[in-house]
Amino acid sequence: MxxxxxxxxxxxxxxxxxxxxxxxxxxxxxxxxxxxxxxxxxxxxxxxxxxxxxxxxxxxxxxxxxxxxxxxxxxxxxxxxxxxxxxxxxxxxxxxxxxxxxxxxxCRNQPTVYMNDEPVSITTIFNEQQLEQLNKGFNSLDLTQRHYFTITKNNDSITVDTLSKILDPKKQVESIKGIDLSMIYFAFTDPSGTSSPGWPMRLFIAALLDHCPDLYNTDINIIGLRCSANGSLQKSQVYNIKIPQISETSKGSAGWVGWERNEKGAFGPKLAVMSSSMDPIKLAESSSDLNMRLMKWRLVPELDLDVMKRTKCLLLGAGTLGCHVARNLLAWGFRNITFVDNAKVSYSNPTRQVLYTHQDCLNGGQKKAEAAANSLKAILPTVNSKSIFAHIPMPGYPVGEDLMEEMYNNVKLITDAIVEHDVVFLLLDSREARWLPTVIAALHGKIVINAALGFDSYLVMRHGVGLNVAGAGGEGLRAATVPGGRLGCYFCNDVTAPGNTFAERTLDQQCTVTRPGVAAIAGALAVEMLAALLQHPLGVEAPAVYNPDNKEIDSVDDGILGSVPHSIRGFLHSYQTVLPTCAKFTQCIACSDVVLNAYKDKGTEFLLKVFESGKYLERITGLEELHISAEMNDMLAFSDDEDQGNIDNE
Known part of the structure; x- marks a missing residue:
């Protein structure tokens, strides 16, 4: 002042x-x-x-x-x-x-003032109607008068005035006598977020005492006005301050204090390194997170931005889905992204796969995983993006002797990559390509987000993590929700093993054909599902409801970004979305105990049998017997119908 x-x-x-x-x-x-x-x-x-x-x-x-x-x-x-x-x-x-x-x-270091009691909330002093009057009066003040002002409480009426209405500004020393201090609240705009008042209060008291010495040896009420973003004054604090009698010693020793402590907690200056703010790479890093910081500051204060930066994401597939997922991961603040793919960029890719350009197609095409990783660095130089050139062995694709070493290397590359990352995205072209990563991820307890495309439909789902399959069926089906650890995987709804879906298909039939917008929608939803899962207080154990429309479901299951569904199925031709939920299947050919234990115990020997024929999975999980039982029931049902028909004819 x-x-x-x-x-x-x-x-x-x-x-x-x-x-x-x-x-x-x-x-x-x-x-x-x-x-x-x-x-x-x-x-x-x-x-x-x-x-x-x-x-x-x-x-x-x-x-x-x-x-x-x-x-x-x-x-x-x-x-x-x-x-x-x-x-x-x-x-x-x-x-x-x-x-x-x-x-x-x-601020003056003298005199020392005291709080008579702990501060109280403004709601204990003023009722809701009075708070509305206070808010209206405060907003009517000139901007230059909102630092310090007075509040007068007269019965149920509240009046907000400038200090000059109470204290005569024309006189350098004004007596406080004749003013009922029990009705007057000296108020200031308080930036503090704790029970202690902010620094403007010290300045306020010092100025009041300089102007009005009669305030010595009195008790005064001071309000720290704290106006939330929605205009609420509920967080404001009321302080009852005791000002002692002034002494000659205090007058002589009065000085000024107020230097801020540095990062080490000591009194000393701070250093602003201008090069850090002028370096375009560092500027890009800080600016890229602006939307996330605004989300936290304005809308979701509980948002944990650091968990995104720490989480390592493995993208299996660097095609249309992989490109869209990677871009959305960047926007959400993820900074550790690795691509796995064994294809090269072709001339048909850049228009649909947003991380590639025409230059990536030249000279036979650059490796997709490598080109995608480089593209992310071109977008944000500080991102930790890597590439792995590998082929994923699949059920129903026998491995010959000449390819055995390559198969071993690919399995090791995929396994090591899954172990080193926190989240695995399955963004592959075929059902069978998702089997091995599903098994490895389940064995090591990794988060799996699966996305698959049809011509005008898509599926996005998370796999269950953490709990064994045993006992998951009955309890989950009877409950309104399924715990995250007991959710089914991509293969839990199947009763047949994956096989060679490209067999007997022409080259054009092997190409994935989808409406252009489907991959963008599915890619965005896959990342949003991961973000909601990481921000949920239960993490991977976040439950999924069987019926999202059930009004009896407790909203306590929601995280700060809402509920986390098990799966999202969308149909672009009708613009509809459904949210199916299923528990783990005890005979699943990917995440069941029998499959995981077989892989853990026998390793490559087990994999070779699966690669030779997916039917091996049906045998060890009991699906083969289930098929025979189902066929027998059909035959018996047919026989009963036939007999009944003969009786009727007779």
Whole structure:
């Protein structure tokens, strides 16, 4: 504030000391601002708009005016007497100091005041109607008067006034006698997010005592007004402050304090490295997360941004689905992405597969996994994107002697990659290509997100993680939800083993044909499902409901991004979406105990039998007997019908 006797213009201002080179040593006006922030605590902001002639105005923010002081040499900054500068600043003007940079909030160290009791919520003092009057009165104040003001409570009526209405601004020393302090609340806009008041309160009390010495040896009520983003004042605090009798010792020892502590908790300046803010790569990294930070600050305060950065994603398939999933992962803040593919970029790919260009098709085509990883780095240089060129062995595709070593290498590459990553995306062209990664991921307890496309339909689902299959069936079917660990995998609804789906197909029939928008939709939903799962308090154990339309389902099962379905089936021709849920199948040919134990115990020997014929899986899981039983029931049913028909004819 510019002089404690000028009560009509009371408001905190700041002074900044800036150490820099090549600048004239001159003072400049600068603006800062603060607000109450429930999510991140006390924040005082200075940005590029601080040098505007007029401050930027935004609802619920309080602008404060200060001074920027430049010095040419770092030595000048180091040699300056900080205590003298702070004292001079305080005596001359209650402003603020900055730069090399070091923030200071000048405030008198005398007298020491006390809180009579713990602060109480404003809702214990004012009712809802009074709070509405208070909010309306506060918003009617001029912007320059919202730092410090008064609130008068007269029965059920609330009046918000400038300080000049209570204290005479024309007199340097004004007596407080004749004013009923029990009806008056001195108020300030409080940026603190804790039970303790923010720094403007210290300035407020110091200025009040300078202007009104009769306030010594009294109790006063002070309100720290905290206005949330929705305009609510519910978080505001009321403090009952006891001001002791002034003493001659206090007068003589009065000084100024207020230097901010640095990152180490010690009194000292902070260093702003300008190169870090000017490096385009670092600028890209910080700017790319802007949408995520805005989501957290404005809409979802509980959002954990770090979990996205830590999570390592493995994308099996770098085709149309893989490209869309990768782009959405980047947008969600994922920074560790690895592609696995054994194809090369062809001329038909760039128009549908968004990570490739015409240049990737030249000279026989670049490897897809490598081109996709490089493309991500071109979009965001700091992303940790890798590529693995590998073929995934599949059931029903026998392995000859000459390909045995290649098969071993591919299985090892796929296994090592799954073990090293946290999430596996199955984005492959065929059903059989998904079998081996499903088995390996289930064995190692990895999150699996599966996406598959039809011509105008799509499927996105998560596999169950964590619990054994035993006992999952009956309990899950009787409940309204299925725990995340007991959800079925991609193969749990099948009663036949995967085989060679490309056999007896012409080359054009082997190509995946889909409407262009299907992959983009499925890719986006796959990433959204993962994001919702990672942000859910139960993580991989997040339950999925059997009937999403059941109004009796408890919303407690939802995470901060909503519920996490087991699967999403979409039909573009009718623009419909359904959310089926199924528990693990005890005879599943991929995630059942018998399959996982067989792979764990016999390893490659087991895989070779599966690659030779998928029917082997039907035998060890009991599906073969199930088929025979079903056929026998059909025959018996047919026989009974035939006999009944003969009887009727007779």
């Amino acid at each position: 510019r002089g404690v006797n000028n009560l009509t213009n009371w408001g905190p201002t700041t002074r900044f000391l800036v150490g820099s080179t090549g600048l004239d040593e001159a003072k400049k006006d600068i603006y800062g601002r603060y607000t109450y922030r429930e999510d991140v605590g006390t924040v005082f902001e200075v940005d590029g708009t601080s040098f505007n002639k007029l401050p930027e105005t935004e609802q619920h923010y309080i602008n404060v005016k200060g001074t920027l002081i430049n010095v040419n040499k770092l030595e000048d900054f180091k040699q300056s007497d900080k205590s003298i500068l702070l004292n001079n600043s305080g005596e001359e003007d209650l402003k603020k100091y900055r730069y090399y940079y070091w923030f200071g909030f000048p």
